[in-house]
Structures are given as C-alpha cells and as structure tokens.
Amino acid sequence: MTATNQKSLKNLELPGEFxxxxxxxxxxxxxxxxxxxxxxxxxxxxxxxxxxxxxxxxGIYLEHGWGKPTxxxxxxRVLRIEDDAIFVQPPEEGEVYPPFVxxxxxxxxxNHLVGRTILDIDGRRVEAVNDVQLLESRGRxxxxxxxxxxxxFLRRWHLGWLQLFxxxxxxxxxxxxxxVEDAVTTDKVLLSVTRKQLVDLxxxxxxxxxxxxxxxxxxxxxxxxxxxxxxEALLEAEPRAQRQIIADMxxxxxxxxxxxxxxxxxxxxxxxxxxxxxxELTKMLPTETARRLHAILxxxxxxxxxxxxxxxxxxxxxxxxxxxxxxIRRSGREADSIxxxxxxxxxxxxxxxxxxxxxxxxxxxxxLMGDIMVSPVVSAEAEDxxxxxxxxxxxxxxxxxxxxxxxxxxxxxxxxxxxxxGVVTKVRT
Numbered sequence: 318m319t320a321t322n323q324k325s326l327k328n329l330e331l332p333g334e335f336x337x338x339x340x341x342x343x344x345x346x347x348x349x350x351x352x353x354x355x356x357x358x359x360x361x362x363x364x365x366x367x368x369x370x371x372x373x374x375x376g377i378y379l380e381h382g383w384g385k386p387t388x389x390x391x392x393x394r395v396l397r398i399e400d401d402a403i404f405v406q407p408p409e410e411g412e413v414y415p416p417f418v419x420x421x422x423x424x425x426x427x428n429h430l431v432g433r434t435i436l437d438i439d440g441r442r443v444e445a446v447n448d449v450q451l452l453e454s455r456g457r458x459x460x461x462x463x464x465x466x467x468x469x470f471l472r473r474w475h476l477g478w479l480q481l482f483x484x485x486x487x488x489x490x491x492x493x494x495x496x497v498e499d500a501v502t503t504d505k506v507l508l509s510v511t512r513k514q515l516v517d518l519x520x521x522x523x524x525x526x527x528x529x530x531x532x533x534x535x536x537x538x539x540x541x542x543x544x545x546x547x548x549e550a551l552l553e554a555e556p557r558a559q560r561q562i563i564a565d566m567x568x569x570x571x572x573x574x575x576x577x578x579x580x581x582x583x584x585x586x587x588x589x590x591x592x593x594x595x596x597e598l599t600k601m602l603p604t605e606t607a608r609r610l611h612a613i614l615x616x617x618x619x620x621x622x623x624x625x626x627x628x629x630x631x632x633x634x635x636x637x638x639x640x641x642x643x644x645i646r647r648s649g650r651e652a653d654s655i656x657x658x659x660x661x662x663x664x665x666x667x668x669x670x671x672x673x674x675x676x677x678x679x680x681x682x683x684x685l686m687g688d689i690m691v692s693p694v695v696s697a698e699a700e701d702x703x704x705x706x707x708x709x710x711x712x713x714x715x716x717x718x719x720x721x722x723x724x725x726x727x728x729x730x731x732x733x734x735x736x737x738x739g740v741v742t743k744v745r746t
Contacts, residue, residue: 639682
C-alpha cells in the first residue's frame with residue numbers, strides 16, 4: 318500500500334490482512350451459493366451504507382431481467398471473494414434471497430456513483446468517476462477512493478492491458494456524494510478540494526486509442542473524456558474515427574464538444590463528415606460561428622476546374638528542346654506560367670509527362686521532350702476541392718499543378734499562390 322493510501326485511510330481500522338479491489342473487477346462476477354456450480358446470478362451492483370466515514374458494503378444487488386424479481390444478498394452472508402466468483406451462504410428461508418428494497422442512506426455504486434461528474438468546491442467540473450477502489454478486510458468491504466483515471470475506464474471495458482494512463486485516485490473523505498434521491502435528477506458529486514488536472518495525456522495518444530477501438534468501446538472511451546479533451550482528441554483522430562464518433566454522439570454532448578473548437582478547427586472537422594451530419598451540427602452552433610464556418614466551407618468547396626487557368630505550355634513528345642526554348646522566348650508569356658512544360662499526346666492532349674524549365678534549359682537542343690520528361694505526372698482532377706489541392710501542394714511543393722479529366726486530358730493548371738494564399742500548413746508527427 319502506498320503512503321498516500323495509508324494517509325487517506327488513517328481513520329479506517331485495518332484489522333489483520335487486507336487487499337484492495339476495484340468495483341470494475343467485481344461487477345458481473347458470478348455469485349454462487351457455497352459451490353461454484355450452484356450459481357444464482359451475477360453482481361449487478363454493490364450496495365453501501367453512507368453512515369460511516371468510509372461507506373461499508375451492506376449487500377449485493379442481483380438483477381435477473383426478463384421480468385424476474387431482483388435479489389438482495391446481505392453482506393453478512395458473503396463467505397469469500399475469489400477471482401472466479403463471490404461465494405455466499407444460501408438464503409435463510411426459501412430458495413431465493415428477498416427482492417432489493419432501497420433504504421435511506423444506501424448507495425448503489427453503479428447507479429449512483431460511477432459515471433457521475435465530480436465538481437470542485439467552486440462548482441467547476443473536474444473529471445468523471447470511472448471506477449471505485451474498495452478495501453476488503455476480514456469480511457468487510459469499504460469504499461476508500463474514487464478513480465478518475467482512464468485506467469478505471471479501461472478496466473470496466475476489459476482494456477486494462479493498454480496501460481496508457483497514470484493512476485488518479487481521490488480519497489473518499491474528499492468526496493461528498495449526493496443522496497440516492499438527488500442522484501435520480503443529477504449526474505454530479507461534489508469534490509471538497511480545489512480543481513486539479515487529474516489526467517494529463519496528449520490528445521494524439523487519446524486519438525490513437527480511439528482509432529484502435531470501435532463500436533461501444535470507442536463510444537465509451539470518448540464519453541469518458543471532458544469536453545475540452547474530447548474536442549482535442551477528435552481533431553487529432555483520423556477521418557474514419559471522426560465520422561464514427563460524431564455519428565454516436567448525443568446532441569447535448571455534441572454541443573459541448575463543438576463549443577471547444579474554433580472556426581478553423583470546425584471547418585477541418587466538417588470537411589470529412591457526411592452532408593447530413595454537417596447540417597445537423599451547424600444548427601448547434603452560435604449564429605456568427607455558423608456564418609463564418611459557412612464562408613470557409615463554401616470557399617473550400619471551390620473545385621480545381623473553377624480555379625484553373627488555360628495559360629500553360631504543352632508540346633508533343635517529338636518536339637525538340639531547342640524548338641521549345643525558341644517558342645518560349647518568342648511567346649511573351651509571364652514567367653510563372655512556364656515553370657513547367659507539359660508533354661501531351663494527340664489532339665485531345667492526353668497528359669504524358671512534364672519537364673521542369675530548369676531541366677529544359679540544361680538539356681541538349683536536339684534532345685526530344687519525350688526523352689527528358691518525367692512520367693507519370695502528379696495532377697489534380699477537375700472535381701478536386703481546394704483542400705485536395707492544398708494537400709498536393711504541401712506534399713510535393715510544386716509551383717503549378719496540371720488539371721485533368723477522368724481520361725487524363727490536360728484541361729489547365731492551378732497556381733500555388735491561388736490555392737495556398739493565407740494557408741498555414743502544419744505537420745503532424
């Protein structure tokens with residue numbers, strides 16, 4: 318046991334041997350009457366009394382579903398807790414335990430504590446309760462810490478093997494839980510200390526973890542993040558994960574996460590989402606933010622076809638270098654329109670290759686353009702959006718990009734300055 322745990326438990330008697338357990342390790346564990354084959358159900362929840370400094374277990378709550386009545390196993394009937402099951406004494410009368418009846422001052426860990434938001438004394442959100450640490454000693458079981466780390470969350474989803482996070486345990490004496498009646502109408506518990514940064518994991522690592530998961534596990538991990546961290550992780554995730562997370566978010570959660578993003582970040586996110594999702598999410602934004610976002614998205618929806626210019630130089634494969642240079646000198650073209658000479662074939666001008674002007678000047682006059690060209694050519698399609706063009710310019714650092722149709726017919730060129738003006742590129746390591 319750590320010094321921190323010893324200090325926080327100084328008011329709790331620890332007679333003889335003891336061990337720490339997590340609620341996540343006990344929930345859904347089989348409950349058996351005496352022997353492993355005599356199974357009566359699984360742990361649905363654990364019931365604790367709030368009358369003590371450290372709440373002590375009063376029983377096991379069993380829920381069977383399918384219209385069957387619940388059962389309540391008093392903790393005094395618990396024989397032992399083992400890795401594969403919790404063993405209890407048979408009920409005193411009949412074949413089943415009595416149904417669960419709530420009592421004043423009782424707390425169900427799963428229903429009333431796990432998943433609740435913790436507030437500090439100033440009413441600011443700190444973190445969510447992802448797990449509860451329990452202490453077992455000579456048949457007694459007490460709540461000693463709440464776990465706000467993602468380790469707690471991962472244990473609940475059987476993902477503890479990831480080991481991505483550091484422990485963040487808050488001693489129970491600092492946590493003032495709401496009573497059962499209040500828990501029905503609120504999702505908050507009070508932390509009687511000032512706000513701390515309890516989880517310090519880079520958004521990139523969180524994004525990687527989200528991308529590794531899918532379905533309910535991904536949804537559960539994302540739901541455990543506070544709004545600011547969730548926004549940062551979402552922006553770092555790959556488009557496939559972004560689309561899935563957005564599809565699973567409830568409206569209230571979406572509003573909170575979107576409110577943490579600036580307009581440029583929203584634009585980056587919305588460009589990878591289906592149109593229907595963009596429409597719904599835009600309705601959740603403040604009017605001015607939505608207006609600015611629409612302006613950015615409208616600009617990004619401009620296609621290569623609308624941005625291209627026909628001012629370029631194209632020649633055939635059999636053209637000689639000297640002839641091409643002579644034509645350039647006599648053409649009177651602007652310098653930025655002849656950074657490259659494109660090599661095409663036939664009247665339809667199918668793009669075959671490209672020659673940089675510097676290579677052209679250094680080549681022999683009698684060399685054929687087809688012999689010195691570079692092929693295949695990096696090109697943009699006519700329907701590519703501004704974002705697509707920006708990615709190509711960032712990746713290849715060209716001054717011009719040729720624009721082709723689906724049959725590789727050369728239609729025009731787009732200039733770097735036309736597409737990249739005002740864009741600040743970022744590199745993700």
